[in-house]
Amino acid sequence: MFYILHKVAEKLSFKPSKKVLTIAAATFFLAAGFFYYFFASPPADFPVNSIYSIPEKSNLSEIANEAEKNHIIKSALALKVLTILFSGNKGVISGDYVLDRKENVFEIAQRFTDGDFRLSAVKITVPEGFSVYDIAELLSKKDDLRNFNKEDFISLAKDKEGYLYPDTYFFLPNIKAKQIIEIMMDNFRDKVELIQKDAKKFNKTFQEVLIMASILEKEVRTAEDRRIVAGILWKRIKIGMPLQVDAVFPYITQKKDRAIAKDDLKINSPYNTYLNKGLPPGPISNPSLDAIESAINPKETKYLFYISDKKGITHFASTLEEHNKNIARYLR
Numbered sequence: 001m002f003y004i005l006h007k008v009a010e011k012l013s014f015k016p017s018k019k020v021l022t023i024a025a026a027t028f029f030l031a032a033g034f035f036y037y038f039f040a041s042p043p044a045d046f047p048v049n050s051i052y053s054i055p056e057k058s059n060l061s062e063i064a065n066e067a068e069k070n071h072i073i074k075s076a077l078a079l080k081v082l083t084i085l086f087s088g089n090k091g092v093i094s095g096d097y098v099l100d101r102k103e104n105v106f107e108i109a110q111r112f113t114d115g116d117f118r119l120s121a122v123k124i125t126v127p128e129g130f131s132v133y134d135i136a137e138l139l140s141k142k143d144d145l146r147n148f149n150k151e152d153f154i155s156l157a158k159d160k161e162g163y164l165y166p167d168t169y170f171f172l173p174n175i176k177a178k179q180i181i182e183i184m185m186d187n188f189r190d191k192v193e194l195i196q197k198d199a200k201k202f203n204k205t206f207q208e209v210l211i212m213a214s215i216l217e218k219e220v221r222t223a224e225d226r227r228i229v230a231g232i233l234w235k236r237i238k239i240g241m242p243l244q245v246d247a248v249f250p251y252i253t254q255k256k257d258r259a260i261a262k263d264d265l266k267i268n269s270p271y272n273t274y275l276n277k278g279l280p281p282g283p284i285s286n287p288s289l290d291a292i293e294s295a296i297n298p299k300e301t302k303y304l305f306y307i308s309d310k311k312g313i314t315h316f317a318s319t320l321e322e323h324n325k326n327i328a329r330y331l332r
Contacts, residue, residue: 042102043071049100051146051174054112056094060084063092063112073105082109096174098146121170126184128166128288129217132157133254135164135286139180144173153177162210162283163188195292202296212295214283218247220306225314226294229306232316234298241304243273251284307331 052072054063060083064076073079083092086109093115100118103111110116122144126135132154140150156177157164164181165188171180192206199209212233216226236243248271249264250256265272271280303316305323309330317323 041074042104043074045071046102047071047099048102049143049146052097052099053174054092054094054097058092058094060091067108072099073108075105078105079109079112082106083113086110087113098173119172119174122173123168123170125168126164126166126286128291129214129285130166131251131285132161132164145171145175146173147176148180149177153180157181159282160185162214162286164286165191166286166288191289192292195289195296198293198296204296208279209292209295210287211279211283213287213291214285215243215245215247215280216294217285217287217291218250219245220308220314221312222314223290223294224299226291227297227299228301228303228316229314230294230298231300232303232306235304237278240277242275242277243279245273248273248280248284 047070052067052070058066060080061076064073064079064083067073067079068076082105090113092112095115095117096119097111097116098118111118122142124139124142124145126138130138136150136153136157139145139148139153142148160181164184167184167187169180169183169187171183196206199206202209212230215233216230220226220229233243233245246260249260249267252267252269252271253264265274268275270276271282271284273280301316302318305317305320305326306314307323307326307330308314313330315326315330317326
């Protein structure tokens with residue numbers, strides 16, 4: 001640094017003292033350090049992987065102060081100066097900005113004045129038969145959904161079980177739990193509009209049909225088997241026999257990775273179809289159209305019992321004796 005200043009002085013035919021050179025060098029480094037700290041480097045605690053919202057009609061001072069308060073920039077003054085330089089009187093464009101990496105105040109000012117939100121749709125596929133809790137878990141693992149709150153989703157959606165249509169969706173990263181629920185419910189209404197009329201002809205309420213469909217979705221795999229099992233389960237209800245379906249227990253316990261134990265059959269829950277006759281009080285999953293149609297179009301057979309083996313193949317029986325033989329053959 002001394003060498004550079006000395007050469008400059010020589011060009012100017014000026015021979016500065018060592019003290020002058022020291023002061024000049026110190027001033028230079030101080031200015032460089034100031035520039036780097038406030039302009040070239042982002043805050044150490046910059047909120048990476050978050051969304052920063054600028055409300056409409058916010059003035060530049062409010063925006064700059066809030067950005068500094070939220071550790072997006074180090075200097076509100078720097079942002080105000082750069083905003084004026086970049087956009088003149090146009091100022092900052094309001095909206096939701098994805099902060100996907102650390103950026104300095106130059107980059108932030110450029111984005112805020114250009115409206116560079118970086119909002120690209122996130123593809124989410126919700127499988128058929130997922131419950132509200134399953135969907136919440138799925139969405140919580142998507143890092144791109146930066147405003148999603150798992151607990152909020154469960155709280156808002158738990159009484160909407162069955163009405164969140166399983167499908168492929170494209171959500172913006174700033175979407176919130178309430179908006180996701182609304183989109184999925186709108187999709188459900190569009191998909192089942194015609195089927196609801198068929199439910200009335202079947203002499204069941206649509207809620208009853210939906211509960212049955214949610215069970216069929218979890219109990220058996222193929223459309224043909226679902227129609228047969230629908231016939232069996234509606235028949236059990238008609239003759240006053242408990243449904244005795246195992247698919248309710250993962251919903252009751254919220255434990256997906258363990259086999260159903262004998263003690264589970266004694267759990268005091270309105271969803272326990274071994275202790276209570278009739279349908280559970282609500283759906284246990286969000287079923288597909290196929291499952292809903294199977295619930296409305298059951299196939300009448302001589303069967304009263306069924307099991308699914310370890311490969312998912314369904315085996316039917318007319319009597320308890322035949323059923324026990326199937327259990328011994330395919331499950332033990």
